[in-house]
Amino acid sequence: MIPAMLRVMTLSLLRDRGALAMAFLLPPVIFVIFAAIFSGVGGDAMELRVVLGIERNSPAAERLTQAMRDEPSLRFLPETLESADAVAQAVNRGAADVGLVVTGDLADTTTPPITVLVDPGKVMAGAILSGQVQRVLAKHLPDLSLARTLPAVESLVGGWTPEQSARLTAAMEQMAAANADQPPALVQTSFVGPQGGSGGTVTYYAGAVAILFLLFSAMQSAATLIEERHSGILDRIAIGPAGTDVVVIGKWIFLTVQGMVQVALIFLVAALVYGVDVLSHSWLWFLTSLAAAATASGLGLAVASICTSRQQAQTISTFVVLVCSAIGGSMVPRFMMPPWLQDAGWYTPNAWAIEAYHGVLWRGEGLLDLLPELGWLWACALAATALALIVSRKRLRM
Amino acid sequence: MNQPPDALLVSGLRVGYGGREVLKNLDLRVRAGEIYGLLGPNGAGKTTLIRSICGRVRPLGGTISIAGQPVSRKSLRRIGLVPQEIALYPHLTIGENLEVLGRLSGLSRDATRTAMGWATKAANLGNHLHSRVDILSGGWKRRANIAAAILHRPALLILDEPTVGVDVDARNALHDVILQLSHAGMGVLLTTHDLDQAETLCSSVGFLRSGTVAPQGEPRQLIETAFGTQKEIILELRQPPTEPQANTLLKSGFTPSNANLTWIMLGNASQNSAAELGAALDRAGMAVREIRFREPGLDSLFVRLSGKANQSVMEPAA
Structure with a gap:
């Protein structure tokens, strides 16, 4: 009898083009959009638009602006403005994401000679540009950095002798001219995990979008349970030997399989477009996807069995999916959240599914490492499906 | 030759919700091959009775047996x-749909295919087997709705308002289908608000009121018992009567309907009495379009019973 229910679900899905697109087309498209957005945040693809202003010109200022313009991660507007006000206006009207103004003498150690003008809606852009300025100063204008620290050192050591002053001046000129023989930087950044191929962010978002859409489409498809209740199909089936259990279990199996296909499409795009290595972890990927799809299906059926109308189910499921996705890390990585919210995230299937996918595909974890995530997901799947079975049975007696 | 058991036998059924008894010592019998019409106003308990028969509600007392x-x-x-x-x-x-619902009703794949042929013929579905349900007209949907319920050849077929929302032709076609099924030996329990349908289609009817089915029996017999040789005198006015005119009609025993344009009274009427009545109405200044006589039907009985029910509800408060 369960195959009969699977047949109903398959034919209904194939003949409902809207549901078909929602199930299989939208997830890869949304993944590509998310991946395109977030793969740039940590790398060079973000390309902030920067407007430059110089109120007080000098050879050092020219060297700095040239070095900044050579930075591939920044897109400078072609013209250089002459006042901080003009730069502020350009940022305000959205012509640039952030502004950079040389307001004073770069050798002046009493006031900051460079100002970054930030749109309050793009605070991150200001932080990124400030960091880039510091990096360019250290890398391309080491003489300037040295000149800005010398007065402080001079006051500490009680002044330079004429001979020392001459040697320092010569050294700074040589650094400015040759830009060579620099000591190694104090801090160096290197990436952990697999080198080359896809970024960790893309792998993260493949999992994040997968569980988001598993939940969305499971909730959508499970609502057919409500239609069957209202149209009398469940009444008709309930007097036969099948009862409502066959309907609920049949739908759970179908939605799990549908979810597997959805997730496969998302990771197919991730593998083809972003080089995420799914093939060499295919077995564990399969177990993770199965657990995630079963959980989403169970939750969808639980919501559908509890709700009395399709409209109510739509409202509640949208609320549940959005909240779970927001705090579970499907929209913003959880490490960026306050600790209490990170802890709350562990009560959502999103956090466990994303952890499992990231563990398999990025950290290369084995089955033993994955047991907590898989265990939580399966416990949630079985509890939710059992709830759907019990409530569906009880509804017949109401 | 052994008589087949009754398709449905309900004895002394009591069902309640939250301390309130909805069905009180209800008795009902549907014989094999009989079409039984269950009538009653909304909220009388028809749905509760069907749910009880289908095992969805646990009765407080009484027994229900299906095919013995x-x-x-x-x-x-x-x-x-x-x-x-x-x-x-x-x-x-x-x-x-028939394949899937046949399998869900417990039939094997082969038995489902055989049953489909029979059910399709019984419901006169013709060449519509390959049509999608969502594009069919109401009449064909209703036929398919019946076909899906008879695949496993039930002893008792319960039809809940089977002709709602269909045109006259489709309704007559559905009547043929229901009659054929009863001739095939199925007991049919039909709930309906369509009293014409009940009168023409059902071999027995029962009025569900105040938690019990009473009266019940053959439609013509019930009507004769209630009205004897009386006829309905139906008065169609050209315009609504004034208040004094309406009071006169009420005192004469007429009851109004159709926005006070139609007035009905039971009585022993003849052509002479029609002429006398017409003259009296003329004298009272009422413009009459038509005076006609009619045999009372189930609708007349329904109105009378509903009136009595309302009176019995009103009396304690009066």
Whole structure:
């Protein structure tokens, strides 16, 4: 009898083009959009638009602006403005994401000679540009950095002798001219995990979008349970030997399989477009996807069995999916959240599914490492499906 | 030759919700091959009775037997239920619906295919097996709705308002289908608000009021018992009467309907009395379009019973 229910679900899905697109087309498209957005945040693809202003010109200022313009991660507007006000206006009207103004003498150690003008809606852009300025100063204008620290050192050591002053001046000129023989930087950044191929962010978002859409489409498809209740199909089936259990279990199996296909499409795009290595972890990927799809299906059926109308189910499921996705890390990585919210995230299937996918595909974890995530997901799947079975049975007696 | 057991036998059924008894010592019998019309106003308890028969509500007392067996998972399989809504999958064709619902009713694949042929013929579905349900007209949907309930050849077919929302031709076609099924030996329990349908189609009817089915019996017999040789005198006015005119009609025994344009009274009428009545109305200044006489029907009985029910509700408060 369960195959009969699977047949109903398959034919209904194939003949409902809207549901078909929602199930299989939208997830890869949304993944590509998310991946395109977030793969740039940590790398060079973000390309902030920067407007430059110089109120007080000098050879050092020219060297700095040239070095900044050579930075591939920044897109400078072609013209250089002459006042901080003009730069502020350009940022305000959205012509640039952030502004950079040389307001004073770069050798002046009493006031900051460079100002970054930030749109309050793009605070991150200001932080990124400030960091880039510091990096360019250290890398391309080491003489300037040295000149800005010398007065402080001079006051500490009680002044330079004429001979020392001459040697320092010569050294700074040589650094400015040759830009060579620099000591190694104090801090160096290197990436952990697999080198080359896809970024960790893309792998993260493949999992994040997968569980988001598993939940969305499971909730959508499970609502057919409500239609069957209202149209009398469940009444008709309930007097036969099948009862409502066959309907609920049949739908759970179908939605799990549908979810597997959805997730496969998302990771197919991730593998083809972003080089995420799914093939060499295919077995564990399969177990993770199965657990995630079963959980989403169970939750969808639980919501559908509890709700009395399709409209109510739509409202509640949208609320549940959005909240779970927001705090579970499907929209913003959880490490960026306050600790209490990170802890709350562990009560959502999103956090466990994303952890499992990231563990398999990025950290290369084995089955033993994955047991907590898989265990939580399966416990949630079985509890939710059992709830759907019990409530569906009880509804017949109401 | 052994008589087949009654398709449905309900004795002394009591069902209640939250301390309130909805059905009180209800008795009802549907013989094999009989079409029984269950009538009653909304909220009388028809749905509760059907749910009790289908094992969905635990009775407080009394017994229900289906084809001679008490309600159990096994005996419930002798019921075919046709809900008021179109209980079919809209994206599937009629044939696919029958296949799927046949399998869900416990038939094997081969038995389902055999049953489909029979049910399709019984419901006169013709060449519509390959049509999707969501594009069919109301009449064809209703036929398919019935076909899906008879695949397992139930002893008792329960039809809940089977002709709601269909035109006259489709309604007559559905009547033929229901009659054919009863001739095939199925007991049919039909709930309806269509009293003409009940009178022409049902061999027995019962009025469900105040938690019991009374009166019940053959439609013509019930009408004769209630009205004897009396006829209905129906008065069609050209315009609503003034208040004094309306009071006169009420005092004469007429009851109004159709926005006070139609007035009905029971009495022993003749052509002479019609002429006298017409003259009297003329004198009272009422413009009459038509005076006619009619045999009372189930609708007349329904109105009378509903009036009595309302009176009995009103009396304690008066």
